[in-house]
Structures are given as structure tokens and as C-alpha cells.
Amino acid sequence: MSANLQERDTGTEAARALLDPASVAIIGASDKSRWSATAFENLTQGGFRGAVHLVNPRGAMAHGRSVARTCAELGDRVDLGLVMAPAAAVADAVADLAAAGARSAVVLSAGFSETGAAGDRLQQRLRDVASATGIRLLGPNCLGFINFSNRAYVWTTPVMAPSSNHGVAIVSQSGATAYFLSTLAYQQDVGLSHVVSTGNEADLDGACFVDYLIDDPNARAIAVFAETFRNPARFRRAAERALSMGKPLVVLKMGASEVTAKSAMAHTGALVGDDRVFDGICQQLGIIRVRSMEELLATADVVGRTGLLRPGGLCVVTNSGGVGEIAADTAQLRGLALPALSEATAAALRETIPDMAATHNPLDLTGAVTPEQCEGALRVLGGQADYAAILCPWYEIPTTPQQVNERLTQLHQHLTRGLAAAPVPGLLVSYTNTTVNAMAREIIAQTGANYLACGLDRAISGLASAFWWSQRQREHAGRQRAQAVARTLTPERPRSEREALDFLARQGVPVVPATLAADVDQAVRAARELGTAVVVKVASPDIAHKSDIGGVALNLRGDEAVRTAFNQVLAAARQHCPEARIEGALVAPMRARGVELFVGFSRDPQWGPILAVGLGGVWVEVLQDVALRPLPVDADEVQRMLAGLRGAKLLAGQRGIPAADLDAVAAAIAAIGEAILRLGPELEALDVNPLWVRGDQVEALDALFVWRAPETAATPT
Known part of the structure; x- marks a missing residue:
């Protein structure tokens, strides 16, 4: 079995099993615990199809049910345990779960590696017990998971189910952040397929769940919050697979640091910091990187809705000239093209839009536009070949009876029809960030509006990411991705500049022709043979930055200039680096300005x-x-x-x-x-x-x- 397949069997398949439990036991169930009460309500009231068991070493009653002292007392196989025991008792609880046939455990309990050395020891014991018994762990120090697709709400805070169980999948190391994101998704009616809080990641990490979600059709995009990557190689493999499979991966990564990844004693010095390394990985692997929770959710939602966009730019249609100008400026800042209307499109628009409306992109239909004219304009614009998406910033979907009127209702209906008729993704967005309540959800369901409540700025930011990601997808599909190959390692250890250049030349790198001169006469002969202005540099494996000590002479012409320079650069080296080994000087042609x-x-x-x-x-x-x-x-x-x-x-x-x-x-x-x-x-x-x-x-x-x-x-x- 290849390492990649084995990793998916041991990590990804374990994540799959954990997210689809046949039965759940709440370990540490108690009426005194709000975590226990909430988890019990989520499972029993949320539509979970499996059995829910309660276990507590003290027995008695909880949540109106009898409580077993151990999982073995249940007399029924337990598939997954939700453990909320004190940290010191968690490992024993996991062993008890294993005795009852469990495959997985979600550990809510805190007090592990996040607390220091004593917590580290507890976490290692938990890991050892889990490994010995075959139990796979989510956590510890996590809130659990929500699988909206199968209604398994193994989650310890109140669950607000979205109106759709397909859309964004959230994977977050921070439980609080996962909660905030899922709450925002509910407020803005963003579809969710999963929410996973990975906590300390003593066993399964976020990359295991990302890799599983790549294959889940309900997860149209994956939103990741990460403080670090405990297994970078596994995450990179998952990201590579997401790129190959066309699954958008959006990441909010914290911990920007200039401490790691330094280029030691080379010129790079402090150039390379961990955060910029991750930026490069995102660029290479088509990962969309964002900087806030709001942007994380909105971007994943937008890219999940649009999917792969065809080549082209964005068309913006609104009824406000000011909003159109804001959209144009925001798009330019995000690197998003707004192609001009073609002559044919402009001519067709003049047949349907108000006379006072100017025909350009963004298109301001003005406040005088009728609902029917809105639909007609969108149908025309959808036919322009260099538009890959259409965005309509408009009035928000009503959330109170006072906002509802016949004209607004008709506007939303006709805008929705016009966007749906276009052969490219069309989105209706509120002017500013807003919320979606029960009334708005009903209107969205009735009209079928592809509606974003995140506001214009985040919608355009999300679309800019969708265009960038689509381009990376096309580039990836258009060429054979470089596969890892077995390389024959060379025993060579180039040390001096001459050895380094010679090695690079043997590897197919074009290098400047240079001669190592051991004495001044050899330097003069080498310069004569080149027949052009030359450079003379001291040659030493112990001196890295030669120009800093006067060890380089430039633009030399004639024997005397070369003689003088040779002696000067060697003298400078001996003065500043008396312990350095001096091999002579390199003589190379002086290159023109480039x-x-x-x-x-x-x-x-x-x-x-x-x-x-x-x-x-x-x-x-x-x-x-x-x-x-x-x-x-x-x-x-x-x-x-x-x-x-x-x-x-x-x-x-x-x-x-x-x-x-x-x-x-x-x-x-x-x-x-x-x-x-x-x-x-x-x-x-x-x-x-x-x-x-x-x-x-x-x-x-x-x-x-x-x-x-x-x-x-x-x-x-």
C-alpha cells in the first residue's frame, strides 16, 4: 500500500467513520452540566437516527433517563463516545468505550496540552490508550462536530440548523471560532454541510477531515481556521488533492511569525518567515487565503456557489450610481476585471433599459427601472461572452412586514429570473452586511434567489477569489502536474563560489564563465583570453559576502588594472578574514547592465x-x-x-x-x-x-x- 493511500485509510477513513456514527454515548452525562444537556438535546431533538446512551460513573438519572455507570453496562454496542469527564479520567473513559466496541471518541474535556507540561502528560496517556485500543480521537479540548447531512449533531453548544445542508464545510482548530462561524452562517442563510472543531488534535487533525470532505458532494467548499498545521505533509497532500478534484479550499491561518524558516547565513537572512512560506504554498496549491472570519465564510460561500468560472470578468448591475462606483473601485483593488459592454450588448440594452441609464459596466439601471426591465437587462448581459459572472447589488430581502411592498417583491422576482437565465453564475447581494430571518428565508425559497447577505465588499472579495481559483484550476488542468520523482542524490558538497558555480552548471543552470587564478600572472592571462572588461573576486570557501570586505573589483580593463585588483582583493581578504583559506581570485567577464x-x-x-x-x-x-x-x-x-x-x-x-x-x-x-x-x-x-x-x-x-x-x-x- 502506498504511503498516500495508507494515510487516507488511517486518517481520512477514520474521519469518515467518526462523522457518521451509528450510536452515541455521552460520557459524563449530568443534569448539572450545560454541555451534557445541550449535547443530549442536539442529538435527541436534531433528528439523529441512532441510539443515544448516557454514562456516568455515579449512575442515577440525567435528562430524564437512567444513566449507566460504564459503557459495558449498556448491553449495546457504542459506536462513538462524547467524553466530558475530568481530564484525569478521560483516558479511562476511552478504554471503557473501547470495551463496548466503539470506534471513535470526541473529547470535549480541556486540561491537556493547552495547559502546559502536566497537561502534555495527560494528553500523551490519552493518545497511548487510544492507540492501544484502536479508538480514533477528535480533540481533546474541542466542541465536537455537526454533520448536517445525516443530522448527527455531536456538538456541545446550541445548534442552529441552516436552511440547506449543502454548501460550506467548516473545519476549525478553535471551537469558539467554529461556533461563531456557524452562527454567522445561520444569520446570513449560508448553507452548511459540516462543522468540525478539532481542538488539540491529539490524533485526527484538520487535514484528515479536509481530505474526507473533498469527496463529499454536500461540501461545495471547505473553510479552514488553523493556528498551526500539526502534520504539514498531510495538509499539503489534502490541498493537492483538492486542487486536482476541483474542490475550493479557503483558509484563515493565524500565527504570522518571522521566527521560523530563516535562510541561516545566506543573503535571505530574515527574509523568509513562516507566514510568507504559507502564502507561497497557497499560491502553488490553489488555496484561497483570507484574513477574517467574515471573509472566510463569505468567500467559501461565494466560491462554493459559483464553482469553476469560465475565463472573463465580472459584470455588475445595480440601481445606484454610487454603489456601481464603489463596486468598480473595490473590484480594481481586488484585481477583478470589469470588461466593457460590447457594442452589440449596449445596443440591445438600449431597447430595454430606461433612457437615462448609461450603458457601461457597472450598469446603473437607475431608480426609474421597472422589474421587467431589470430581467430584460440581465438576459442581455448574460449573452456577452467575456462575462464569467454577474453580480447584482440591490435592496436586501425584506426581514419585516414593513419592508414588504409589491414593487420590491417584483424586483426581486425579476432579478432572480434574469440571473437564472444567464449561462454564467449570477448573484444577488445586499448593499451592506445584513441578516436573513424566517421571513427572508421564506421569500428566498419562493423566488429561488441566489442571495448573499454578506454585503457588496465581501461579495466582490469572494468573487475575486473565485476568479483566481478558477484560473489556477485551468492552469492545473492544462498541464501535467509535476510528480514527485526519485532523485539520485549527489555526494558533492560545493563550498567555494567556484565549486558552487561548477556544480550548478553540471545541473543545467547557465553560469558565468570564470577562471580560478592562483596568482597574478594567471589572472592577467585569463583576462586577456576573455578580451573584455572583467571582474576579479577573491576565491575562498570561508568568505561568503566578498563585496563587504573589499574582495570584489569591477569593470577592469588592461593588464595593469587586473594586476592591481588581484593584489588588492587578496590583501583585503587577509586583512579582514585572517583565518580564511585563500585559493586565489576568480576572473569573469563584466556583464552589461541587466x-x-x-x-x-x-x-x-x-x-x-x-x-x-x-x-x-x-x-x-x-x-x-x-x-x-x-x-x-x-x-x-x-x-x-x-x-x-x-x-x-x-x-x-x-x-x-x-x-x-x-x-x-x-x-x-x-x-x-x-x-x-x-x-x-x-x-x-x-x-x-x-x-x-x-x-x-x-x-x-x-x-x-x-x-x-x-x-x-x-x-x-
Whole structure:
């Protein structure tokens, strides 16, 4: 069995079984516990089809039923236990569940690893007992789960069931956050398929549930709140599968930190922080990243409703010029295109919209528009080929009898018909964030409106994410994804700049031709053979940043200039680094002005080998304009990295510098990435700085490799 399949059998299949229990026992059931009372009510009043048992070592009665002292006393098989015993008693409760044939346990109890060393020991004992008995755990320190699809509400706070059990699936390490999100979903009538609170993740983590939900048709999009990823490799596999299966994955990740993933002694220094590494993973794997709970829910809802969008842009139709202007500005900030109306579309619109309405996108139908004209305009706009979605910011669906009037009702009806007739997704959104009550739900059900109550700003943000995600889906489908391949690790350990450049050249990376001169006469001969202006750099495996100590001389012409420079750079090295081994000097051609890029590598403690690409030279440390991706990467991914740089326009050409051949640049950087992987886990960091680019000329001009201890690493000066 492959490692991937085994992981799905042990983690994902366990998540599947846990979310679909045949029977549930509440361990620690008591009338004194609001958690117990709420869980009992959720299961018995929520439509759960299985048996609900009550267990407490003290026996007696709870919630109007008799309580067994142990699961064994029940005389019936227990499938899942909801454990709310004191932390010290949880492991024994899990052992009792196992004796009754249980497969899974949800542990509400707190007092484990979140409390410190003593809690760590309790959590380890719980993990050991569960492992020995075959029980799979959700938690501890969690609120449980809600499976709206099968009405298994194993949840310890009140459940507000949405009007639809298909839509967003919520997976959250924080139980409170899961509760807040599900409450907001109810308030805005967002369909939910599942809510899972994973807590301390002593066993099953969020990635197990994400991987399971990818295959659940009721989960149209998956919304994840994460403070950390306890098994990054498993999450990455799940995200890769979500991309392959076309399931939107939206993540709110906290804990932005610059502490981890540093490039040690290389130029990257403090460039690479954990948060930016995760940004790169999101870009590579098509994960939609958001920054707030409201955005998490709204974005997952929107992308779940639209699904894969065809190429094109957004059309906005409203009855307010001001709202249209806000929509246009917001779309531009989010990178969302609003294509102009075609002449044919504009001509057709003039036949149906008020005379005072201007024909452009956003389209302001004005307050004089009739309901029938709204529908007619939407039917016309749906026929324009470069519109991939239509958004109608309009009056909110009424929530009080005072808001209801015949014209508003007709407007919502005709808007809904016009949007439904379009061959692209059409959404009706309230101008501002609002709520949906029982009256509004009834109107939505009657009209069939595809209605968002999240407000214009979040709707456009969600649509921008839907367009980005759809583009990543097309890119993924349009090429064969690079598969992990068995690489033959090389025993080479390049240390000096010359060794580093020679190694890269053997791996297919274009490098500058350079000669190692052991004495001044060899340097002069090497310069003569090049026949152009040259660079002379001290050659030493112990000096990383040569220019900082005066170890580099530029733009040298003539024998005397080369002689002088050779002696000067060696003298500077001996003065500033008296213990350094000096091999001589490198003599290389002086390249014309071009764009200097930086290509770096570091090993993130969570995510593994990370490639960094940005502007090179001194700018890498000054601007910190860097794109990050986990290795391996192919040339297509490198192109996306380059396009995401703030300085990307420099590659399009500037005064005296021709536009870069991006295919050649991407191929060179991808080759550097492959070379890194061939060097194996001993490589700590790598800098290629600069990677010189001028038109179709691409060369690594300098390279630095840093090795893990006990290997001797170059020490920056």
C-alpha cells in the first residue's frame, strides 16, 4: 500500500467513520452540566437516527433517563463516545468505550496540552490508550462536530440548523471560532454541510477531515481556521488533492511569525518567515487565503456557489450610481476585471433599459427601472461572452412586514429570473452586511434567489477569489502536474563560489564563465583570453559576502588594472578574514547592465525545502520583494512567482535593457530548484545572487552554499 493511500485509510477513513456514527454515548452525562444537556438535546431533538446512551460513573438519572455507570453496562454496542469527564479520567473513559466496541471518541474535556507540561502528560496517556485500543480521537479540548447531512449533531453548544445542508464545510482548530462561524452562517442563510472543531488534535487533525470532505458532494467548499498545521505533509497532500478534484479550499491561518524558516547565513537572512512560506504554498496549491472570519465564510460561500468560472470578468448591475462606483473601485483593488459592454450588448440594452441609464459596466439601471426591465437587462448581459459572472447589488430581502411592498417583491422576482437565465453564475447581494430571518428565508425559497447577505465588499472579495481559483484550476488542468520523482542524490558538497558555480552548471543552470587564478600572472592571462572588461573576486570557501570586505573589483580593463585588483582583493581578504583559506581570485567577464534576480533556498521546519525568488543584488535585503514556493517547482510555477513580484515590471524591459525572455529565466530557476533537491537534506541554505538577466541571456554570477553541522559552513563576514 502506498504511503498516500495508507494515510487516507488511517486518517481520512477514520474521519469518515467518526462523522457518521451509528450510536452515541455521552460520557459524563449530568443534569448539572450545560454541555451534557445541550449535547443530549442536539442529538435527541436534531433528528439523529441512532441510539443515544448516557454514562456516568455515579449512575442515577440525567435528562430524564437512567444513566449507566460504564459503557459495558449498556448491553449495546457504542459506536462513538462524547467524553466530558475530568481530564484525569478521560483516558479511562476511552478504554471503557473501547470495551463496548466503539470506534471513535470526541473529547470535549480541556486540561491537556493547552495547559502546559502536566497537561502534555495527560494528553500523551490519552493518545497511548487510544492507540492501544484502536479508538480514533477528535480533540481533546474541542466542541465536537455537526454533520448536517445525516443530522448527527455531536456538538456541545446550541445548534442552529441552516436552511440547506449543502454548501460550506467548516473545519476549525478553535471551537469558539467554529461556533461563531456557524452562527454567522445561520444569520446570513449560508448553507452548511459540516462543522468540525478539532481542538488539540491529539490524533485526527484538520487535514484528515479536509481530505474526507473533498469527496463529499454536500461540501461545495471547505473553510479552514488553523493556528498551526500539526502534520504539514498531510495538509499539503489534502490541498493537492483538492486542487486536482476541483474542490475550493479557503483558509484563515493565524500565527504570522518571522521566527521560523530563516535562510541561516545566506543573503535571505530574515527574509523568509513562516507566514510568507504559507502564502507561497497557497499560491502553488490553489488555496484561497483570507484574513477574517467574515471573509472566510463569505468567500467559501461565494466560491462554493459559483464553482469553476469560465475565463472573463465580472459584470455588475445595480440601481445606484454610487454603489456601481464603489463596486468598480473595490473590484480594481481586488484585481477583478470589469470588461466593457460590447457594442452589440449596449445596443440591445438600449431597447430595454430606461433612457437615462448609461450603458457601461457597472450598469446603473437607475431608480426609474421597472422589474421587467431589470430581467430584460440581465438576459442581455448574460449573452456577452467575456462575462464569467454577474453580480447584482440591490435592496436586501425584506426581514419585516414593513419592508414588504409589491414593487420590491417584483424586483426581486425579476432579478432572480434574469440571473437564472444567464449561462454564467449570477448573484444577488445586499448593499451592506445584513441578516436573513424566517421571513427572508421564506421569500428566498419562493423566488429561488441566489442571495448573499454578506454585503457588496465581501461579495466582490469572494468573487475575486473565485476568479483566481478558477484560473489556477485551468492552469492545473492544462498541464501535467509535476510528480514527485526519485532523485539520485549527489555526494558533492560545493563550498567555494567556484565549486558552487561548477556544480550548478553540471545541473543545467547557465553560469558565468570564470577562471580560478592562483596568482597574478594567471589572472592577467585569463583576462586577456576573455578580451573584455572583467571582474576579479577573491576565491575562498570561508568568505561568503566578498563585496563587504573589499574582495570584489569591477569593470577592469588592461593588464595593469587586473594586476592591481588581484593584489588588492587578496590583501583585503587577509586583512579582514585572517583565518580564511585563500585559493586565489576568480576572473569573469563584466556583464552589461541587466536585471539582477535573487534565487535562494531555505529549509522550513514545517514545510521542508522552500525556494525564494526576488530582485537581486542589494535589493533583496532592502525591498524584501520575494516570492516563496515549496520545492519542487516547474517552469510554469516559476513564471507565476516572477509575475507576483512587485518588481515584475523590470523584467518587461527598461531604458537600455531589453525585455527578459521569461521562458529562459523560468527554466534557469527551475533548474536551480532541481539542483537543490539533488543535494539532499545536508544543504541548509543557498543563494544565487545575482542571477543576471538581459534579454535571452541568463547567468548565475555568484553562488553560495551553506551546509548543516557538523559540516563546516561558510561564515558571513
